[in-house]
Amino acid sequence: MEKTLAKKDFPQWVKKLTSWKIYLPKKDAGGRWNYAEADGEDVLETRQATLPPKTILFPQNEILLEFSKSRKGNAETLEVKEVLPPAEPTVVFGVRPCEAKAAWLLDEVFASEPRDIYYWMRRENTTLVGLACTPPPSDNCFCTSVEGSPHAEEGSDILLTDLGDKYYVRSLTAKGEALINAAKGLFEEAKPEDRKKVKAVHTESEKKIQRELKGARAVSEKLKTMFDSPFWDEEAMSCLRCGICTYICPSCHCFDINDEIIDTTPLRGKRVRTWDTCQFPDFTMHSSGHNPRPDKASRLRQRLLHKFQYFVQVYDKFMCVGCGRCITMCPVGIDIIKVLEKVRDHGA
Amino acid sequence: MAEEFEPRIVAFLCKWCSSAGSDLAGVSRMEYPPNVVPIQVMCSGSVSPLYIFSAFNKGADGVLVSGCHPGDCHYIKGNYYARRRLNLVKQLLEYIGLEPERFQMSWISAAEGTKYTQVIKDFVKELKPLGPQSKLRRTP
Amino acid sequence: MAKIDTLKEEARKLLQDGKVKYIIGYGAGSNGWPAAPLFIKQPEDVDKLIWDPTCIHNLVRFLVDEKRRKGKEKPPDKRPVGIFVKGCDSRAIVVLLQEKFIERGDVYILGISCEKAGVVDDAKLAKKLAGKKVITIEVDDENRFVLTTAGGKIEVPVEELLAERCLECRANFPVIYDVLSGEKTKRAVDxxxxxxxxxxxxxxxxxxxxxxxxxxxxxxxxxxxxxxxxxxxxxxxxxxxxxxxxxxxxxxxxxxxxxxxxxxxxxxxxxxxxxxxxxxxxxxxxxxxxxxxxxxxxxxxxxxxxxxxxxxxxxxxxxxxxxxxxxxxxxxxxxxxxxxxxx
Incomplete structure (x- = not known):
């Protein structure tokens, strides 16, 4: 389904979606962009939020179950209650196409057996409305180098393209159509000249991407030979071992599960899944005390290998969507493009 | 009318003085409010700031650390360290917006059963109007 | 403004004579921020060193890594590590010495004075640049930041762009060093x-x-x-x-x-x-x-x-x-x- 929507009607569309919970990028008091709930004054902007919409599909804390112990006389009973995410229909507007593509990558991971019901309940209840990037939201965008594009459709339910005074609205799934049907009167059928214009805008947007990694597939191949290279020690010298690069990454999805006690008498607690990262020393710590990734070099290597070698081997896709967040946010300027270029040219 | 709020106080009491002081209050059958969860420690100087944060985190409405009067420490100078360290804790807690009444420190010797009851009475009286402490409390 | 040239020569000599294991300094960043930590082992790489008000990182953190690394070396390379420090960073070395985490002989300190300026705040700078890209930032004789962008130069009083911590700084030149570049002048802090x-x-x-x-x-x-x-x-x-x-x-x-x-x-x-x-x-x-x-x-x-x-x-x-x-x-x-x- 291809339609157009006058830009001035966008707030109307948001207002009509009364049975959805709505998020879109908003600027906070400190000037940062975040995915926040709609508040009646909603406009779409091509901005990169600090945290990707991963926070909505795969929140940092997810309660899996609750448990409590009770005692009657000498008999102790342990009660375990399943906790599922709230089944509320949700829309995220203004998702960067790379972020939607990251959701599509997470789908691969969480669809493999055993299927992750917590992720899928949220995913199936969430409609992602992408907005093509014109211009790129960051100087460090490099989506076109990792088989993506500023107007990629993977993962989105609707892709919007800014045509000046209106949005070109391309619905990609039934979820997307439901969103359009909820405010039918606002949309017009797309005309052939709109289609032509969209194509031109899309082609133009690709040219505006400022950064490039040539030969990403070759990097994947090369990485297979570099596991034991001293290269990683050199590259990781300035790494601080913090979790920024992975926590703000739209496609990083590693987690930890802990039982968290709320009360001890009587025992009451919850099992919580939280984000975790390969960059922390305790991520791979065995209970024996052995740590197979004992230093920051091996952990930096892991991040790159997961994204550019292992994932490619299993799913034939890069686990990096080229949003450039890790480059922009790294406190010591570790630049994934530069590192991968060095990998590519290593020993040549 | 709703039941009156009864604050829960976690009291870290030095084994050599304040804890003995509380025992004296008990064996002398002095009356004081039953709001205290006493935790005997070897010295007020052994109370890590983490214990205090953690007590608030686990639901204490007030925390008391009580040790020997200056000069009387069983380990010569533990209470001097405590005095310095816990002053910083107090300043920090107030700075982030915890009510200043919620963290208290006292010097109570083994002979001061009466003082112990008075400190607890005053503490309970000050905590009551504040209501339950929820700022640092772990989300249920 | 403190000049890095003398320190570069010192660094080159240290490396040539094998007096230090390596040198931790500042080099060009690539992610849009002009400076980044740089580790130098070869004398010919010394020319990659830079010094400007975007050298915000406290490199002393890397001495913690170095201590751990040295703990694993057999036998340990006991030569000192050369390190570039600003005033505030040098105080971090003092604390590590005070706590006996490192010894004085573990470091060769190349001190740089911030003189009457300091380092720029990234958020304030981004706001000032409003989307433009900065190529270099310097401090001129009248104590202003001079931002060079593709579209020309912008002059700003230092107070406007200084990091908050610099505005409240009480050590704008290193308090401990082996060599020092720049004047020991203090900036008034009210x-x-x-x-x-x-x-x-x-x-x-x-x-x-x-x-x-x-x-x-x-x-x-x-x-x-x-x-x-x-x-x-x-x-x-x-x-x-x-x-x-x-x-x-x-x-x-x-x-x-x-x-x-x-x-x-x-x-x-x-x-x-x-x-x-x-x-x-x-x-x-x-x-x-x-x-x-x-x-x-x-x-x-x-x-x-x-x-x-x-x-x-x-x-x-x-x-x-x-x-x-x-x-x-x-x-x-x-x-x-x-x-x-x-x-």
């Missing part, structure tokens, strides 16, 4: 604790509202502790990596290990983490502001540490990072320490 006093002046509930909003943002990436030269504990209170396990350790013992702070990035847990970090830095923090700078969510963490710096000064007349022979704040006391808060 209110060394102005930022803290602003928060202190709020009523208690507003203070809480302020901190709650800030700390709720935390995603526990631990960049604050990772960037901190004083956060060198082998095991942090939020981790559980050093659990000693023997053949007899039971599953219950492993599971029963105290978890002071839960893994969930819940408001209460975040707050306890940041309180513990603040108190652990009490009398140790030298206000390099790295925790605040690296925070991806812009939590003003420096204000927590600065508060304790203020209390140390006002309550105990204690100033850290100037004298390596000073006893640590909380492992010392005076008979007349204030006790008016004690009943």
């Amino acid at each position: 209110k060394p604790f102005g930022s803290v006093e602003k928060i202190e002046s709020l009523p208690v509930e507003e203070r809480w509202a302020f901190w709650k909003e800030q700390i709720d943002k935390c995603i526990r990436c631990y960049a604050c502790r990772s960037a901190c030269p004083m956060c060198y504990c082998d095991e942090c209170v939020v981790d559980s990596i050093q659990l000693a396990v023997s053949a007899d350790t039971t599953a219950d013992e492993k599971a029963g290990r105290i978890k002071w702070i839960q893994r969930s990035a819940a408001p209460s847990e975040n707050m306890i983490y940041h309180l513990v970090r603040a108190i652990h830095l009490g009398g140790r923090c030298i206000d390099c502001g790295e925790c605040e700078r690296v925070c991806p969510l812009d939590i003003p963490l420096r204000l927590l540490n600065k508060k304790l710096e203020k209390e140390a000064k006002e309550l105990f007349d204690y100033e850290v990072g100037f004298d390596p022979d000073l006893p640590a704040l909380i492992s010392s006391f005076r008979d007349d320490d204030p006790q008016d808060f004690i009943r």
